[in-house]
Amino acid sequence: MSEYTANNYKIGQARWCPGCGDHFFLASLHKAMAVLGTAPDDIAVISGIGCSSRLPYYMNTYGMHTIHGRAAAIATGVKVARPELAVWQVSGDGDGLAIGGNHFIHALRRNINLNMILLNNRIYGLTKGQYSPTSDRGFVSKSSPYGTVEDPFHPAELAFGARGHFFARCVATDASSTVDVLVAGAKHKGASVMEVLQNCVIFNDGTYDSVYTKEGRAKNAIYLEHGKPMIFGVNKEKGLMQEGFGLKVVTLGENGITEKDILVHDAHCEDNTLHLKLALMEGPDFPIALGVIRDVDAISYDEAVEAQIEDVKNKKKYHTFEELLLTNETWEVK
Amino acid sequence: MKIHKHQVMTDKMMVKELEKVVVRFSGDSGDGMQLAGNIFSNVSATVGNDISTFPDYPADIRAPQGSLTGVSGFQVHIGANKVLTPGDACDVLVAMNPAALKTQYKFCKTSSVIIVDADSFQEKDLEKALFKTQDPFEELGIKNEVISAPISSMCKSSLAESGLDNKAALRCKNMFALGLVCWLFNRQIELAENMLREKFAKKPAIADANIKVLNDGYNYGHNTHANGAVTYTIESKEPKAKGLYMDINGNKATAYGLIAAAEKAGLQLYLGSYPITPATDVLHELAKHKSLGIKTVQCEDEIAGCASAIGASFAGALGVTSTSGPGICLKSEAMNLAVIAELPLVVLNVMRGGPSTGLPTKSEQTDLLQALYGRNGESPLVVIAATSPTNCFDSAYMAAKIAVEHMTPVVLLTDAFIANGAAAWKLPKLADYAAITPHYVTPDMEGTWTPFQRDPETLVRYWATPGTKGFSHRVGGLEKCNKTGSISTEPANHSLMTNLRQAKIDKIADSLPLLEVEGAEDADLLVVGWGSTYGHLCSAVEELNQAGKKAALAHFQYINPLPKNTEEVLRKYKKIVVAEQNLGQFAAYLRGKFNGLAVSQYNEVKGQPFQTHELVEAFTKIMEK
Numbered sequence: 012m013s014e015y016t017a018n019n020y021k022i023g024q025a026r027w028c029p030g031c032g033d034h035f036f037l038a039s040l041h042k043a044m045a046v047l048g049t050a051p052d053d054i055a056v057i058s059g060i061g062c063s064s065r066l067p068y069y070m071n072t073y074g075m076h077t078i079h080g081r082a083a084a085i086a087t088g089v090k091v092a093r094p095e096l097a098v099w100q101v102s103g104d105g106d107g108l109a110i111g112g113n114h115f116i117h118a119l120r121r122n123i124n125l126n127m128i129l130l131n132n133r134i135y136g137l138t139k140g141q142y143s144p145t146s147d148r149g150f151v152s153k154s155s156p157y158g159t160v161e162d163p164f165h166p167a168e169l170a171f172g173a174r175g176h177f178f179a180r181c182v183a184t185d186a187s188s189t190v191d192v193l194v195a196g197a198k199h200k201g202a203s204v205m206e207v208l209q210n211c212v213i214f215n216d217g218t219y220d221s222v223y224t225k226e227g228r229a230k231n232a233i234y235l236e237h238g239k240p241m242i243f244g245v246n247k248e249k250g251l252m253q254e255g256f257g258l259k260v261v262t263l264g265e266n267g268i269t270e271k272d273i274l275v276h277d278a279h280c281e282d283n284t285l286h287l288k289l290a291l292m293e294g295p296d297f298p299i300a301l302g303v304i305r306d307v308d309a310i311s312y313d314e315a316v317e318a319q320i321e322d323v324k325n326k327k328k329y330h331t332f333e334e335l336l337l338t339n340e341t342w343e344v345k
Numbered sequence: 346m347k348i349h350k351h352q353v354m355t356d357k358m359m360v361k362e363l364e365k366v367v368v369r370f371s372g373d374s375g376d377g378m379q380l381a382g383n384i385f386s387n388v389s390a391t392v393g394n395d396i397s398t399f400p401d402y403p404a405d406i407r408a409p410q411g412s413l414t415g416v417s418g419f420q421v422h423i424g425a426n427k428v429l430t431p432g433d434a435c436d437v438l439v440a441m442n443p444a445a446l447k448t449q450y451k452f453c454k455t456s457s458v459i460i461v462d463a464d465s466f467q468e469k470d471l472e473k474a475l476f477k478t479q480d481p482f483e484e485l486g487i488k489n490e491v492i493s494a495p496i497s498s499m500c501k502s503s504l505a506e507s508g509l510d511n512k513a514a515l516r517c518k519n520m521f522a523l524g525l526v527c528w529l530f531n532r533q534i535e536l537a538e539n540m541l542r543e544k545f546a547k548k549p550a551i552a553d554a555n556i557k558v559l560n561d562g563y564n565y566g567h568n569t570h571a572n573g574a575v576t577y578t579i580e581s582k583e584p585k586a587k588g589l590y591m592d593i594n595g596n597k598a599t600a601y602g603l604i605a606a607a608e609k610a611g612l613q614l615y616l617g618s619y620p621i622t623p624a625t626d627v628l629h630e631l632a633k634h635k636s637l638g639i640k641t642v643q644c645e646d647e648i649a650g651c652a653s654a655i656g657a658s659f660a661g662a663l664g665v666t667s668t669s670g671p672g673i674c675l676k677s678e679a680m681n682l683a684v685i686a687e688l689p690l691v692v693l694n695v696m697r698g699g700p701s702t703g704l705p706t707k708s709e710q711t712d713l714l715q716a717l718y719g720r721n722g723e724s725p726l727v728v729i730a731a732t733s734p735t736n737c738f739d740s741a742y743m744a745a746k747i748a749v750e751h752m753t754p755v756v757l758l759t760d761a762f763i764a765n766g767a768a769a770w771k772l773p774k775l776a777d778y779a780a781i782t783p784h785y786v787t788p789d790m791e792g793t794w795t796p797f798q799r800d801p802e803t804l805v806r807y808w809a810t811p812g813t814k815g816f817s818h819r820v821g822g823l824e825k826c827n828k829t830g831s832i833s834t835e836p837a838n839h840s841l842m843t844n845l846r847q848a849k850i851d852k853i854a855d856s857l858p859l860l861e862v863e864g865a866e867d868a869d870l871l872v873v874g875w876g877s878t879y880g881h882l883c884s885a886v887e888e889l890n891q892a893g894k895k896a897a898l899a900h901f902q903y904i905n906p907l908p909k910n911t912e913e914v915l916r917k918y919k920k921i922v923v924a925e926q927n928l929g930q931f932a933a934y935l936r937g938k939f940n941g942l943a944v945s946q947y948n949e950v951k952g953q954p955f956q957t958h959e960l961v962e963a964f965t966k967i968m969e970k
Contacts, residue, residue, distance in 0.1 A: 023831075055811045057656065060822075067819050068832065073811035075659055076821030077652070078682050084617075084649035088656025088664065089811070091640055092615050096660065096811050114652075117645035320635045327636035332601070332608045335634060336772045339591040340543065342391040344584075 013048020017041035020051055022071035032132060032183035032209025033063050039186050040070075040128075043193035049097045056099045057086040059106035062137045062211075063130035066101045080111030083118040086125050094313040097197065099126045104145045105135050108164050112144070116173035121312040122201040126193075129166055129204060130183075132211040133218050140214035152214075167290030167304065170204045171283045177203035178290060179303040182222050183210070188234065188301055195303045201311040208299075222299050233298040235289065237306070240273040243298050250274070251289075258288050260297060278306040359575050360531060365424035366579060367432030368526060370519075371449040372441030374407055374417045377519035380544075381439075382419030385526055387592050388536040389423045390769040393581030396592070397422045397734075397880065398767045399431035399954065404622070404706045411465075411473035416448045423530075425582040429733075429880030431766060433956040437529065439522045441465060441496070443474035443481050450485055458490050458572060460525060462518065464497035492571045496521045496562075503561045507554050517558040524562020525571065531578045534563050586771055593770040595734040595763035596623070599693060600630035602741025604637060605773070607663045609742075610749055610781035615657035616641045616665045617650040622705045623761040624669040624695035647675035651692065655679055658688045659820070661810030663745055667693040669761075670703060673712060674719075680754050681720045684846065686820040687797070687806050689748035689783075691741070696760040698952040707952030708762035710876055710926040716756040717905055717934065723843050725850040727755040728904040730876030734763045735770045740902060742778060749783040751853055752805050758904075760926075762954050763877040784808050791815040796830035797842075804849040854906040860914050864897035865890055870968045871918035873944065875901035875931050878955055882924055885960035892961075894968055901931070912939050922947050922967050924960065 020041045027033045044054070054072035058064035059082035067074030073096075077085045086100040100118075107115050107129050118125060134152065135141040141154035145166065149158040170178045177199040181189040189207065196203035208219045217223075221231040233243035233251070241251040242263070250273035252261050261268050280286070286305040293299060329335045368385060370378040379400055386396045401418040408415030422432035434454040440446040442465040453459065471481060478484050482491065496518050503521075504514035520541075527534055538556050545552035565571065593601070607614035618628040618641065632641040640662075644650040651666040658664030668676060673694045683690040696712045698704025716728045727747050731740035737759055744757040786794055786807040796818045799806050809816035818830060826833035827841050862871070864886045874882040879900050889896040899914055901907070915921060915935070923932035924947040932946045947963050949955060 050814075052814050052817050053812055055660065067821070070819075071817060073659075073817050074819040074821075075656075075686070076819065076823065077655075078678055078822050081648060081652040081679060084644065084652035085656035085659070087642065087644075087649070088615065088617060088653030088658075088662075089660040090656075091642055091653070092613060092657035092660040092662040092664075093811060113645050114649055117649070316640060320638055320640070323635035324638070330636055332605045332637070332775055333772075335604065335637065336591070336601075337589075339593075340387070340540065341589045341591045341772065343589050344393065344587050 013045060015045050015048055015051070017045045020044040020071050021069070023069050025069045026065070027062060028213055030210075030212040031062070032207070032211070033066065033130065035183040035186065036130060036189065036207050036209060037066060037069055039189035040193060042186070043190045043197070046190065046194050047197050053095070054097045054099065055089050056101060057082050057089060058101040059111055060137070061103040061106045061135070063103040064101060064106055080106055080109070081114060082106060083111060083114035083125070083127065087118055087123050090123050090125055090313050091316055094124070094317060097126070098124070099128065101128045101130065104129065104131045104133060104143045108144045108166065108169065112169075116169060119170055119173035119175040119202045119204065122176060122309055124200055124311040124313050125202050126197050127202060127204045129206045130209055131166060131206055132209045132215055134211045134215035136211050136214055165291055166204065166206050167287060171287050171305070175204055176201050176305065176307045176309050178206070178286065178305045179203070180206045180208065180290070180301050182208045182219065182228065182301065184223055185228060185301070192303065195306065199306055200314070201309055221294055228301070231294050231298055232301050235276045235278070235300055235302040235304055237276055237278040237303065240270055240275050242270070242273060258292070258297070278303050279308070281307055358570065361575055361577050363577050363579050364426070365422065365428060366437070366530065366577065367420060367422045367435040368437045368439070369418055369420040369435035369449060369452055370439045370522065371416055371418040371445035372439070372519070373410055373444070374403060374405070374415045375410065376417070376441045377516065378417050378441070379419050381519040381523040382421055384537050384540050385523060385532070386421040386423070386767070387540060388527065388532050389421070389579070390590065390592055391536050392533065393585060394579050395424045395426065395428045395583070396769055397428045397431045399762065400765050402706060409473070411442055411444055411470055413444045413448055413474055416445045418449055420452070423579055425579050427583055429884050430957060431954065433958050437526065439526065441518070441522065443471050443476055446481055447474050447476070447485065450487060453489060455489065458492065459487070460492045460494065460522060462496035462522070463493040464495050490572075492525070494525065494565060494571065499561060499565065500558050503558050504554050507557070508550070509554055514554070517555050520555045520559040521562035521565070524559040525566045528563045528566030529572055529576055531576055534560060589772045590769050591772060592767050593735060594765055594767040595731065595737040595759050596626040596695065596765070597630055598735055598737035598770065599731070599741045599757070599759060599764075600627050602738040603631070603663070603665055603691065603745055604634065604639065605738070605775055605778065606742045606745030606781055608637070609775055609778060610663065610745070610783055612749065612783065613662040614639045614665065615654060615662040616667065617644050617653035617657070618642070618667045619644050619647045619650045619672065621647070621669045621672045623697055623764050624667045624672070624693065626764070627667045627693060627695070647672040648679060651676035651679035655683050655688055655690055658683070658690055659811070663691070663749060664689065665691040665693065667695070669695040670697045670699055670705065671701060673715060677720050680726070681722065681724050682822050683754040684720070684724045684726055685822055685824070687752045687846070688754075688820070689752055689808070690754040691744045691748050692754060692756045693741075694756060694758050695764045696758060704952045706761060708760045708877070708926070708954065709950060709952060710760060710878070711930070711950065712758065713904070713927065713930040713934070716758055723847065725847045726905070727751070727753055727850060727853060728758065729755060730758040730902060730904055731763060732876060732879035732900060732902050734766045734768045736902070737763060738770070738773070746779065746781045747853060749781060750805070751803065751849065752784055752808060753850060758876055760877045786813065786816055795828065796820055797825055797827055799845070803852055804845055851906050854909045857903050857906070857908055859910045860899055860901070860908040862897045862899050862914060865895035866897070868895045868897035868918065870896045870920045870922060870964060871915070872896060872898045872964060873901070873915070873921055873923045873931070873935070874898065874925060875904060878924065878926065881955035881957050881960060884957045885964060888957065888961050889964060894965065896964060896968070904931075907938065915939060915942060920967060921945070922964060924955070926950060926955070
C-alpha cells in the first residue's frame, strides 16, 4: 500500500451531470492513483476540450485543461521535457479521435510514456448532442437527424494501426476493473490507451446498456487476464476458441469441449492479430472484451530521447554554448 | 557578342582599390554556386572585409537541368567599411549556363563584368534556357564586358589524371569560377584551400581535385589577363573589434540565441517543430546539439509543434516552436492557450511570401498584423523583429528572456532574407549578456499562493513547475478567477483579467531599450522601418545625407510593446515614411496607436530585398513634395 489515499488526489466538486460516467471514472482514477502511490506533485494530468476534459480540475495534481484535440501533443511536450513525471492524458472520443486523431496516432507510434485515457460515450455532450467518430452508422443525433451515413472508428483498431503497445478497456461503472486497468496502464512503460465505456445520461443514454450493470457484464462481457483461459458467461460456461482466421464462442461441456481447449490470453504477444480480434468483438454473438487486451514491452520515446542525449554528450566534446561557438570555422581579428 | 579576347600578356597588371564590390554567383541548382559564394565571402571576411550575403535559390529541389526555374544564385557584398546589405546590383556576375545569364542579368549594371562558362553555351543549353538565337548576349542586349572561359573543358582536362570520372570532375567547375573571381579580387587562394580541406576532410581526393581546379581558375585569370590588365582589391579600412569571428546566417544565429538564453537561464531548451521552408534550418541546427541537452521533437504537424512546446513550458522548460508562412496560422490557437494560461513560449516565424503557400523561398514582412492580432479574443503578446542576420541572435535571446521573465508567449519575427543571409559575427561572451531570471514561485509562498497571483510591479504571475512540492495547480484555456485561479465566468473578473493581460504586456516596455534615431538630427524626413529592412533603410538614409538631404531613420526591433519614447520621437518629425515589405501593416499599427500621426508609406511586396537606390529615389521624391 502506498502512503496516499484516494482523498490525497481529490480536489473540487465535479460539475458533470448527475449520473454521468465521468463521475464513476473519476472516483476510480483517484483510487488507482492511491494504489500507484506517486506523489500528487509529481503527476501532470493533461486534457483537451469536452465534458470529460474538465477532469484535471478535480485532480489535486499539476494539471492543464488545454485546447480541443491537442491533449496528446501537449502531454508529449510535458513528458519529453520531464520524463520523471507521471503524465496522464484525458480525452473524450471527439477530442481524442476526431479533432485530435493525428496526435492520438502519433503519440502511439512514438510510444511516449503517457497514460492515455479515452472516455468514450459515442457522443458530443458539451456541444449538446452531435454524433462522434465512434457513433454507429445510422446514429440519429442533432447533426444527423436522418442517421449518419459514415462508419465509426474502433479505438482499438486505430491504436493497433498506430503500432500501440498497450490497449485496455473498462466500463466506467465497473470500479474494480477500472482501477485494475488504470494501474496496469500506468505501470506499462510507453503509450498506454485505456478506453473507458461510459454513458451520457443526457444525449446518449443507454449506449452501453449491455455492459453497464454487473449482470449485463456477466452476460455480455469477458474479462481478459493474461495467462488465463478466456472463459465467460453467468456461470462461466462459455469460452473462446480459435477457428480458422477467426474466433468462436463455445460452451464448455458441449461437443467434448473442456477448459483445456479454450484459448489462453497472451497480452504480451508481439503479434497483435488476436488482440485486435478480441478488441473488436461485440454482441450479440460475442462478448465485449474488458481488461488488458494488449501489453507489450518496448522502448519508450522519452526514454530513447534521454539515452540519445547521454550518448551524444559522451561522444561530442562541446557541452556549453561557448564551446559550441568554437566548433565553427572562425578567424581572429588582432 | 562581346567577348574579351584571351591574350597571354606579359605587361604589368594594374591593381585598382575598391571601397566595396558585389559579386553574384549563379548557375544550375546542382552547380555548387552556394559553396563557391560562401567560400568567397569567408575568404573576404577572414582578411577583415565586412560582408553581407544573400542566397537566392529556387523552391524546386532539382528543377530540370539548365532550365530557367533551376537557377540558384548567391550574392555577396564585400566592403572596406561596414556593409549593411547584400547590395543592389552586382559588379561581377558569374553565370555558369545560359539560364543563369538570362535570369540573373537583371542584377547587372552597365559596368558589371560577366563571367560565363563558354562550354555550357552550346545549342542545346541555349534551347533549355529558351533562347531563340545562337547569340544570347545579343538577344539580351548585353553590352557588358564578358569573360567567356571554357570552364567545363578546362576543369575536365585539369582533372584528367586525377582518377575522377567526367561527371565527378565537372562537379568541381564551381571552383574554377571561384578561382577566377579570387584572382580578379586578389584574394588569398590559400584561405579558400584551407576551407576546402576542412569541408572535404573525410574525402581527401575530392578536396585535392577542388583545390587543383581552384588554382587552375586562378592561374587562368592570371595567365590570360582575363579582365584586361586590371584586377581589384578591397582593403579593410574600418578596424574591427578584436576577437574571434565567424560567418553566421540568421537561422543559425536564432538557434544560437535560444541556446544561449536557455543556458543563461538555467533552463532546458525544447523545440517542437514541423519542417517548413525557410524555418527548417533552425530545427536542423538545434537537433544537432544534443550534447547541450537540447530536446527537439519533429512533430506530426505545426499544431503539435506549438502545443508540445507549451507542454514543455508548463513542465518547466524553455518551450520554443518554429515555423513560417502557413505554419503560423496553424499555431494560432495554441499560442492563445499560452496567452491565457500565461506560460512562457517563443514562437519563431521566419516570414516568407504569402498568402497561403505563396512564395516559400522568398521574403516578406506580411505577417506582422497576424503576429499582433491574429487570434480570437483580446490576445496580447510580445512581438520582436530581428533586424539583421546577426541580430537574430540578440533578438532570440531577448525573446526567450522576456518569455520566461514575463510569463508570456513572444513572437519572434525574422524572414527568409535574414534567415538565409549571412554576415561576419563576433563570437559573443555569455557573461556580457543580461541575466535571465525565470519568474518562479518561492518557497515562502506555499499555502497562500494562487496560480494567477501577480507581481504587483510587473503584473507577472509566478511559474510553479510540476514536481515543486506544495504548488500543484491547474491552468488552462478557460478564463480564471484573478484571486483563486479557478474557472470563472464572472463578468467583472473577465474584464479585470483581460485588462491585466494587456497591462502585463504593456509594462514590458519599462525594461526595453528606448527608440534611437540614426542620421540627421534635424531631419526633414524620418524613415521608419522594422525588422529585416534595417540594412537597406540605413544605407538609403546614409546616402541621402551624403547627398545633402537631411534624413533620419527610426528602426524598430520591439513591435509590441513599442519602446516607451516612440510617440515622443515620431511626433518630432513633420514628414514620416514607413517603409516595409507589405501593404502598410506597421504604418497602420502606428496610426492606430498614435492618434492623428501622419505617415506616408513605401511598400514593396516582391519577395526580394529592398534596393537601396530605389529607396533613395522614393525618399527623395517624398522630401521634395
